[in-house]
Amino acid sequence: MPKIETSGKLLFSLMGRTYADEQLEKYFPVAKAELDGHDEANDLYKIELNDTNRPDLWSAPGLARQLRQYVSGDNPVLYDFFSTSEVSMDDGGRKLVIDESARRVRPYSVGFAATGVTVDEDILQALIQSQEKLCWNFGRKRRSIAMGVYRNDIITYPVHYRGADPDATSFVALGMEEKHTLREICTLHPKGKEYGYIVKDAPVYPFLHDDRNEPLSFPPVINSARIGAVKTGDKELFFEFSGTGLEDILLAASIIACDLADMGYAILPVTAVYPYDTPFGREITVPYYFQEPVACPLETVHAILGQKLTGEQSVQALKNMGVFSVFEKDCLYVTVPEYRNDFLHPVDVAEDVMIGRGLENFAPEMPDDFTVGRISPAEVLGRKVQELMVGMGFQEMIYNYLGSRREYIDNMHVCGKDAIFIANPMSENYEVVRPSILPSLLESESVSGHAVYPHRIFEVGKVAYKEPSENSGVVTRNHLGFLSADNDAGFNDALAYVKTLMYFLGKDYALAELAEDSRFLAGRCARVMVEGREVGVFGEIHPAVLESWGTTMPTIGAEFDLDRLG
Structure with a gap:
């Protein structure tokens, strides 16, 4: 989880008053935060944030904004x-101005300027920390978001963002x-060794310079x-955000702009001009508000x-x-x-109502129903299958239930129309x-070429995919x-293997x-049919799939829906 450090001087100036540690610990849950330590001698607070969906909280201004709003209950x-x-x-x-060549490497860049406050040590450290947290945690270690801060007073507009020849373009790096x-x-700069891999195989490298060809980054x-x-x-700063997803870099720009405004800066918009279409047009004046409104029936909250x-209580809770x-x-x-983009469903509205209302206002209730704990039929079948697979010489594996499109769709040469994507x-x-266990097994095989053959592995676990007949539109199955x-x-x-498995399970x-x-x-x-319904498939893995995984050894695989088989 993200952790930040801030001086009490900056934090409390943004909150409008000073708080004792006990008071902070009382209010921190509103921001899903915890006080991780307080160095009184150096006026340093260490804070851990427990919500990865709220990057706006990963800074002293963002945290102070949330706490100040909750305590006051005033209009946002x-x-x-x-x-x-x-x-x-x-x-x-x-x-x-974005050049057509940028499309070949990192297609999006936006920015804005800020003025009116002199940068001191607290502000400088806050900016560096915000840059690191946004680009590392939210920006996937700079792969999808990179942020730069520049001296706006010596920039000649327009600023240009393009894809440059990596061997013909040079400048003096920081x-x-x-x-x-x-x-x-x-290869020479410490940051180049750390982050150069992101673009090293691209035909051109991203490059930012002003209208006098003075390099920015x-x-x-x-x-x-x-x-x-x-x-x-x-006193005058220019902020630029580049990356692979326009909504992500616009949100990052919005977060930083709001943080700076809270610190007293005047925000000066900058228009990004594209030679190609983007989800928000070819000219975007940043900071840019792109979020869509959300509706939530009060019955859903209940x-x-x-x-x-009441509706009024819910509105006030959200205002908090x-x-x-x-x-x-x-x-x-x-x-x-x-500065937020985490309202994906009415349940997110209900969550904010709950937090804004105050957890202490929800009385705990004992469950009305009590049941005797016992192993479910699905678990009994799963354990029996595990024993049978081990008995046939297979080694059990355990995998994550989330993965990439490349693993679950591209490498398997499937269309992925039924796959569930995280928003x-x-x-x-x-x-x-x-959506399937086979990709997980093939990933293990792809990194096991050094091990003595034969390789026999299995997993009993869950998969999920779209199913229109279900109320939720998705279904989770044991496979x-x-x-x-x-x-x-x-x-x-x-x-x-299939014959042996079905024999010991007693299935015709x-x-x-x-x-x-x-x-x-x-x-x-082939498909495996039990009582007229398909319960599994098996066969020789296609060579094209094996090639996608980087393995050439002949491989067989099977997958069974244990819920249907049981």
């Missing part, structure tokens, strides 16, 4: 410098004294030694929280969280704050709920998956043709 802060699709703020001639090419920076790696060297005493609140809402026709209509994943490695890799592994071996079964399953080799695979 109105930030009047945001553009929308209908209204665009005056950019004062400040432009960020912390260095000589010019180096972008490719050299990736090589995002996502390092700033320049002149314009990119922000220090105490600076059902989730178990307490009947900094969320503006109105209550009409038995429904809450929520305007999402500029706001913190990492591309955990963006899909597992068995097994895989065997060896020089002479073939269909007959897979059939032998039949085989049927398996058509159009890209995971298996045509003619060397």
